[in-house]
Amino acid sequence: MSKAIYPGSFDPVTNGHVNIIERAARIFDGVVVAVATNSQKTGMFDVGERMEMLKACVGSVPGVEVDSFEGLLVDYARRREATIVIRGLRAVSDFEYEFQMAHMNHQLHPMLETVFMVTGTTEFYISSQLVKEVARLGGSVDELVPAFVRAELKRKIDG
Ligand code: PNS
Secondary structure, X not given: OOEEEEEEOOOOOOHHHHHHHHHHHHHOOEEEEEEEEOOOOOOOOOHHHHHHHHHHHHOXXXXXXXXXXXXXXXXXXXXXOOOEEEEEEOOHHHHHHHHHHHHHHHHXXXXXEEEEEEOOOOOOOOOHXXXXXXXXXXXXXXXXXXXXXXXXXXXXXXX
């Protein structure tokens, strides 16, 4: 049974994340999409809202579960009995940080393997950060996020 965790901030989930989750669900027996709770880092959406968006977008994909965690990813992986961490790679610029994180996690939990998946051809330029900026400044995010997220962004920005 190969259970994988796909951790992230997901503030908010984008089409790039959805692409990775759908492809990962075809490879692994189970994929836990895990929203990291970081009290030092406040985002546009709280963890409950991020989970709600993820559930709306990928909750019906077979084998996919949405959850959240606090503290170290390696401790969460132990609790969930998962031995694989999935991370998406968009560009070479992602590599250094991801490489460091994979090694750190491996040092803390030698049985935990990080599997990198390249982002879909039509989503490689999308980031949650840019999506929020474009939406805040009135640009269209129609091609960047699922419809549910688009509505949530509008609700948040319009107040
Ligand atoms: O979507 P992000 O912001 O790139 O995700 C980063 C995340 C949440 C995967 C990473 O910050 C993380 O694993 N946080 C949990 C705390 C932890 O384990 N930190 C040490 C990582 S080596």
